[in-house]
Amino acid sequence: MTVALGVDWAIQWLTLSAKVMSEHRAELIELDRAIGDSDHGENMDRGFQAVLDKLAQTPPETPGAALKLAAMALMSKVGGAAGPLYGTAYLRAATALGDSAEIDAAAIAEALTAARDGIVARGKAELGDKTMVDAWSPAVNAAGEVLAEGGDAVEVLAAAAEAAEVGAVTTDPLVARKGRASYLGERSAGHRDPGAASTALLLRAAATAAGFPEGPAE
Amino acid sequence: MTVGLVVVSHSRKLAEGSVELAAQMAPDVKFYPVGGTDDDRIGTDLEKAMAAFEAGLEEASGDGLVVLADLGSAVMTAESALEFCSEPDKVLLADAPLVEGLVAAAVAAQGGSSAAEVKLAAESVRFGPEPSDTAEDSQGRGEPIDSGVFELINPMGMHARPAAKIAGGLAGLDVEATVNGVDGTSIMELMSLAVGQGGKVKVEAWGKDSSKAVEYVRRLVEEGFGEL
Numbered sequence: 001m002t003v004a005l006g007v008d009w010a011i012q013w014l015t016l017s018a019k020v021m022s023e024h025r026a027e028l029i030e031l032d033r034a035i036g037d038s039d040h041g042e043n044m045d046r047g048f049q050a051v052l053d054k055l056a057q058t059p060p061e062t063p064g065a066a067l068k069l070a071a072m073a074l075m076s077k078v079g080g081a082a083g084p085l086y087g088t089a090y091l092r093a094a095t096a097l098g099d100s101a102e103i104d105a106a107a108i109a110e111a112l113t114a115a116r117d118g119i120v121a122r123g124k125a126e127l128g129d130k131t132m133v134d135a136w137s138p139a140v141n142a143a144g145e146v147l148a149e150g151g152d153a154v155e156v157l158a159a160a161a162e163a164a165e166v167g168a169v170t171t172d173p174l175v176a177r178k179g180r181a182s183y184l185g186e187r188s189a190g191h192r193d194p195g196a197a198s199t200a201l202l203l204r205a206a207a208t209a210a211g212f213p214e215g216p217a218e
Numbered sequence: 219m220t221v222g223l224v225v226v227s228h229s230r231k232l233a234e235g236s237v238e239l240a241a242q243m244a245p246d247v248k249f250y251p252v253g254g255t256d257d258d259r260i261g262t263d264l265e266k267a268m269a270a271f272e273a274g275l276e277e278a279s280g281d282g283l284v285v286l287a288d289l290g291s292a293v294m295t296a297e298s299a300l301e302f303c304s305e306p307d308k309v310l311l312a313d314a315p316l317v318e319g320l321v322a323a324a325v326a327a328q329g330g331s332s333a334a335e336v337k338l339a340a341e342s343v344r345f346g347p348e349p350s351d352t353a354e355d356s357q358g359r360g361e362p363i364d365s366g367v368f369e370l371i372n373p374m375g376m377h378a379r380p381a382a383k384i385a386g387g388l389a390g391l392d393v394e395a396t397v398n399g400v401d402g403t404s405i406m407e408l409m410s411l412a413v414g415q416g417g418k419v420k421v422e423a424w425g426k427d428s429s430k431a432v433e434y435v436r437r438l439v440e441e442g443f444g445e446l
Contacts, residue, residue, distance in 0.1 A: 039260070039261070043261070072264075075264040075295075075298055076256070076263060076264045076265045077255075077256075078261070079255040079259060079260070079262060080261055081291030081294060083261075083262070083295065084264070084294035084295050084297070085294065087264070088294075088298065122297065122298070123290075123294065178290075180289070180290070
């Protein structure tokens, strides 16, 4: 069975992302208060509200255009490190998707890889540095595995979301080596990385928007 | 014209304050402070950075810009703005501490240095003076290929502008040069020598352009750095 996702999915994903960021605002602020500058929840909420405004002003016609619009809004409105990081991620994903009207499992996996590579290039963090890379990298790997097994676009997104959720949890015991939390050294251990947590939420929203019925495994 | 300087900070006050400080030493240099979000919270704003890059490039009319940023995400915002920039090869990001780097960059820009030299001037302050290490360094390099001792005749001695001239010129040569034991390409280290009028500077040089380097410093010193 071939499942292809169009611009409706992308708009639904971004709309759902805005809703999820708003709902989890306080939780992300709490995570960031422990090891950062406590603005992640507010920044992400603000950023995705700006995405919603842009979507309403100029409705995109392709999934790539939708992600590019989101990238520009996030880079300008988020304020913290998440702005350029997520902005670069969405921009690289948009470039990978090009102007295709419909995208399949392979295109999704490719876009996720491009997004992760963009984040790594921009933030220069590696796996295990206690950053959003610890959620993105397992997500990309899981997406690739499901694609290789012949999974469709929804299954690829679902696998990515689940792996990102597991990845976010694995940041709990880590000592931060990048970002504001790295100033805390050993004291950053015992707290979940806020960027990894928001990544898991956003990738879960992508799967839900594609019609994947189940919520997080936790 | 001179190289323009852009500051990308999380804080509007920090951007404006660091510019205020550096501008004291560089009256002819154009600064573009970018700080805070569009609603004046702490954070960085891509659109503001992009606008500053374009405004700066236009005013610098070909001389280019050097950008300094404070913490990680300001660096990332500056890098992102560079990706969208109309002339990305004219904008150099300096990896330097904001305040000290900006002052060194401002002095170098004021002295007419190129964008590459201004960037180098900013980055040379990163490690600060290491007087104890330099002695070992000199020994490791062996006897200098060329050297010279010159007496400063200009009234102000080794202040910021002479330091920038020495550092800028030496940075452009294929040489490792020290002045009284400190790195000759570091404006901050040269200034930290605090050699006054009548004081002596000893230049020691290693590498292909050793004699050029010593000659360069000799000429600057004898001309009183153009301040007589």
